Amino acid sequence: MPAWVQLMADSFWPLLHAGLVFTVPLTLMSFALGLALAFVVALIRLFGPAPLVALVRFYVWLIRGTPLLVQLFVIFYGL
Numbered sequence: 001m002p003a004w005v006q007l008m009a010d011s012f013w014p015l016l017h018a019g020l021v022f023t024v025p026l027t028l029m030s031f032a033l034g035l036a037l038a039f040v041v042a043l044i045r046l047f048g049p050a051p052l053v054a055l056v057r058f059y060v061w062l063i064r065g066t067p068l069l070v071q072l073f074v075i076f077y078g079l
Contacts, residue, residue, distance in 0.1 A: 041056050041059065041060065044056045045057065045060070
């Protein structure tokens with residue numbers, strides 16, 4: 001194996017590990033929070049009082065009706 005390949009392999013794995021150490025917990029935490037929020041929204045939509053049901057329906061309508069890129073811009077830039 002050429003020396004440059006070994007050098008790249010030696011520097012690649014620590015960087016990959018460092019990225020995974022941050023990314024995997026963030027992914028799991030985001031999944032858990034999203035699942036909990038979806039569960040609460042579904043329960044409110046099914047069994048909640050009328051004003052909360054209307055609010056949750058508006059929230060679902062807003063999230064489903066806007067493109068994901070627009071939502072990402074709003075979250076990232078805080079518009």
